[in-house]
Amino acid sequence: MALIACPKCQKRISSKAKQCQHCKTDLSGNTESLTVISHIERSNSLMTHSFIFLTLFIAGVVVWFWGGEPAQGVTSYIAIASFVVGFSGYLVTRVRIVLHKRKSV
Structure with missing residues (x-):
């Protein structure tokens, strides 16, 4: 008896x-299809995360330049935080997508 994933x-x-x-x-049937389905679900989840971070990045840019002038005060802090978190989250998620696609199914 061995431990498997x-x-x-x-x-x-x-x-x-x-x-x-x-x-x-249920593990009594064909487990190959379960592996493929799990891989697809993970890909979809990563793409959703990528979209959320990209939206956050764009929202930061829009808030920063809303009205034609750079934001000031609390609005600028919110815009910069949204921009930085969105940009870095998007980059990390894209790397995770590439690594996930390199993994064999």
Whole structure:
């Protein structure tokens, strides 16, 4: 008996298990399709994160230059924080997407 990764949740389970105790996935059938589905779900999740960070980045730029002049006071701090978090989050998420795509299914 060895420990293997569940094709759905990637947690360690027994190789003789009929069902994953974490996500309750049935392991008696074809587990290849479960692995592909899990890979696609993860790709979709990463793309959603990328979109959220890009939206945050654009919102920061719009708030900063709203009305034709750079923002001042609290508005400028909000705009800069949104800009920085959105930009850095977007870059990190894009790297995670590339690394995820390099992983074989």
